Amino acid sequence: MRTGQLIVISGPSGAGKGTVCKQLLREIENLKISVSATTRDPREGEVNGINYHFTEKEVFLKGIEEDKFLEHAKVYDNYYGTPKKYVMKEIENGNNVLLEIDIQGALQVKEKYPEGVFIFILPPSMQELKNRIVGRGTETAEAIEKRFKSAYEEIKYVEKYDYCVVNDKVELAVERIKAIITAETCKVKHDIEEIISKFREESIC
């Protein structure tokens, strides 16, 4: 059986990763989302295993030691990470797994699992990126400026990725990512022997 693929959707803040991923999950059957583990407390309405795998700090730290995460980060006093186990199980079962993650996280994942499909989401322009960040309306001018400068710096990491998708319109970006997933399935990689032997097994007569 053909194994699935890890589809990493990443890019600067404000590029629209979240919206794109939600739409992908709606449109693609058998696409599984990777759920992060975190040591922070659940907020109201958050469900364990759906929003996060809520994990004790000791268990999380032991997990880091035992190399059980594809990536992890500490944000203030809390840890966040992508558990390897779930992702690998789905891939082995032939399912594609979607991982929405910031650039630092994606680069860690690439170190541990270079076979993944790394897609960088770009806003159509820096001005549009700024509009989007401002448009959220939830941040101070200082926070907006900081987020924007960081996004500006992050653009250079596109070279570490396999694909770059401009999120000019969500439905167009989604179509491009669906095309990438289909194309990756058609790639001649590890399964050459399988293809050849499948054909050779059949009798010529």
Added chain:
Amino acid sequence: MRTGQLIVISGPSGAGKGTVCKQLLREIENLKISVSATTRDPREGEVNGINYHFTEKEVFLKGIEEDKFLEHAKVYDNYYGTPKKYVMKEIENGNNVLLEIDIQGALQVKEKYPEGVFIFILPPSMQELKNRIVGRGTETAEAIEKRFKSAYEEIKYVEKYDYCVVNDKVELAVERIKAIITAETCKVKHDIEEIISKFREESIC
């Protein structure tokens, strides 16, 4: 401006390359077909520049010497080849060029233009391949057997290609190839500098 791509559609006889290519040309705007040059005489109804570039033998041989072909072959007394000039001009103009070609030709093209996108078309099974070859009804039993054995041998060349598309149903094969073309357009390759500089040129304000 982003350059176009050379899309090489190849595979064993009976895989259905021709049908797939016709449908691709119908469905994709701005996809140009590469027209072969030949030294054979035009048949009734064939138009120079549409069916073939009909070329004098001396001119063709001089073209080979001057490396003017992406590939060429001699079949009986006639030469056939893919002129570089036309393909390169369209690619430079940002258009994709479709080249339908047998495996030997595709491997020659890969030597000269490895940047091309090499797609191997497979029949769904060897039995189906045989049915298709027999179904043409235009050949002797001996010719059919020869063609089938050659197709059987040719399957192994799939490993030289970038993608492998099973032609189970023409419309599905066409969808997969369209996805491959879209994905290739999103690939992070030579245009990284262009992407980064496009974003960097805009002022941060």
